[in-house]
Amino acid sequence: MIKLFFKLFLTLITSIVNVFLFPINALISNVFPDFTTQVANFTTSIEVFVTDGVSYFSNFLPPVTKELILLYLTILLIYYTLTVAIHGIMKVIHIIKAVKIW
Amino acid sequence: MVYFNNISLFNIKISKSKLIGFIAIVFSFFFFNPFDIYAYTYVPEDLKITFYGTDNSTDYCEGLTQCYNFVPNKIAKRVQIQSHKISFSEGKEYKMYISLKLSVPTDYTIYDYYLSDYLLRNYNITVNKSDFKFLYWDDFGWFNAYQWDLELTVNPIFHGSGVSFDFYKSQATNQQIWILDVLDFHSELLADSSDTNIIIDNNNKNTQDIIDNQNQNADAIIDNIDDLQNGLFDDDPLTDNEVQDFFDGIGANFATDTPISDLLLMPLTLLESYSDGISSSCASFNLGSLLGTDLIMPCVDLESLLGATVWKLIDSLISIFMFYNIAMLCVSIFDSITSLDDSFQLLYSPKHGEMSRVGIGHSRGLY
Numbered sequence: 001m002i003k004l005f006f007k008l009f010l011t012l013i014t015s016i017v018n019v020f021l022f023p024i025n026a027l028i029s030n031v032f033p034d035f036t037t038q039v040a041n042f043t044t045s046i047e048v049f050v051t052d053g054v055s056y057f058s059n060f061l062p063p064v065t066k067e068l069i070l071l072y073l074t075i076l077l078i079y080y081t082l083t084v085a086i087h088g089i090m091k092v093i094h095i096i097k098a099v100k101i102w
Numbered sequence: 103m104v105y106f107n108n109i110s111l112f113n114i115k116i117s118k119s120k121l122i123g124f125i126a127i128v129f130s131f132f133f134f135n136p137f138d139i140y141a142y143t144y145v146p147e148d149l150k151i152t153f154y155g156t157d158n159s160t161d162y163c164e165g166l167t168q169c170y171n172f173v174p175n176k177i178a179k180r181v182q183i184q185s186h187k188i189s190f191s192e193g194k195e196y197k198m199y200i201s202l203k204l205s206v207p208t209d210y211t212i213y214d215y216y217l218s219d220y221l222l223r224n225y226n227i228t229v230n231k232s233d234f235k236f237l238y239w240d241d242f243g244w245f246n247a248y249q250w251d252l253e254l255t256v257n258p259i260f261h262g263s264g265v266s267f268d269f270y271k272s273q274a275t276n277q278q279i280w281i282l283d284v285l286d287f288h289s290e291l292l293a294d295s296s297d298t299n300i301i302i303d304n305n306n307k308n309t310q311d312i313i314d315n316q317n318q319n320a321d322a323i324i325d326n327i328d329d330l331q332n333g334l335f336d337d338d339p340l341t342d343n344e345v346q347d348f349f350d351g352i353g354a355n356f357a358t359d360t361p362i363s364d365l366l367l368m369p370l371t372l373l374e375s376y377s378d379g380i381s382s383s384c385a386s387f388n389l390g391s392l393l394g395t396d397l398i399m400p401c402v403d404l405e406s407l408l409g410a411t412v413w414k415l416i417d418s419l420i421s422i423f424m425f426y427n428i429a430m431l432c433v434s435i436f437d438s439i440t441s442l443d444d445s446f447q448l449l450y451s452p453k454h455g456e457m458s459r460v461g462i463g464h465s466r467g468l469y
Contacts, residue, residue: 043365043368050379059402
């Protein structure tokens with residue numbers, strides 16, 4: 001349940017960010033194809049290493065502890081996401097109020 | 103304004119010297135590995151399927167153990183499944199097992215397949231392979247499923263890495279989904295490799311001859327497929343270059359590469375990796391190669407080493423600590439959220455002649 005909620009929230013954030021970054025991604029991937037390939041290799045390497053590392057070292061932790069750490073990280077992730085989102089929305093509202101086109 | 107409150111990870115303040123000491127201990131454990139390593143299995147994480155078309159264009163499908171719903175190029179004939187992360191040490195003998203299941207729509211045909219010269223170039227191999235084809239129904243329609251079970255005995259001539267598997271497909275009238283399942287793809291270092299007589303062919307000319315012959319065979323197979331397809335698909339309207347260019351143009355407009363998103367979302371991806379990692383079973387950890395020695399941490403099952411009772415006791419104690427930290431985190435978040443009221447007040451700016459809501463002598467409670 002915790003993992004499902006965690007994945008759901010991650011997917012939600014990823015989808016929203018990808019929608020906003022779609023034009024930038026398309027531009028960069030077409031203008032700098034080699035850079036795009038290198039970034040893909042870099043991110044894949046990091047992910048593979050971290051996944052392998054976590055898979056290995058998580059065996060040193062008891063099962064309930066692992067789930068509680070995931071719960072802790074989930075709460076922390078939700079909190080920071082909401083805080084950053086509210087911060088960004090307020091910035092936008094401040095800018096809109098400062099323009100005063102009406 | 104909203105600030106991050108004092109929420110530290112697990113409420114532990116780690117000094118710099120302690121952190122350096124911890125990292126030093128962890129790395130010393132890596133390099134002075136007390137475990138006796140005699141065999142390991144390794145599943146490559148960088149499997150890449152490449153579709154080579156007649157116009158030298160390539161399409162890629164990169165996945166861990168499955169490429170699902172992949173739509174290959176219509177005109178691609180040669181398909182290559184490759185992994186570059188399998189590393190072999192020179193002079194040691196390995197057993198390698200590859201089991202692939204490829205599901206293709208029924209209007210495709212797989213003509214031939216072979217282990218590419220990438221293997222022959224660096225290794226002496228013997229192959230025991232079995233393959234079979236069957237038809238089955240999926241949600242997407244009827245599929246021809248090809249399954250290859252390969253068992254290789256590998257004696258690396260040179261220290262190297264990588265393995266690839268090629269096959270050839272027919273041209274089809276539509277771009278349809280393919281599904282590739284990597285059922286098994288691992289290697290085992292044989293324990294008695296020191297007693298094995300390794301046949302090493304140092305004659306580069308002979309090795310080059312093998313590679314040349316393999317390339318000639320590949321060219322001949324492609325020519326045969328061309329001849330067959332010229333007969334089979336003479337009236338295929340989609341072979342027209344203009345139509346092909348049109349579809350290729352559409353595909354190019356939907357770029358799937360997301361470099362900026364990948365970089366920005368890397369922390370979230372790593373968190374997802376943690377989520378996936380904690381549910382995995384006991385596995386070895388490959389640290390890479392150092393001075394010709396593979397640094398592989400074997401699986402350590404602490405529960406079996408310590409006993410179930412001690413393990414549960416440790417679990418209970420750490421869980422109490424974690425519950426405390428989660429509770430403190432919730433308190434901190436509640437405190438932070440309740441202070442958001444100050445942030446919303448910043449949105450209100452008093453007009454001229456209007457008394458400030460938070461002026462001297464006024465409290466917010468009066469409003």
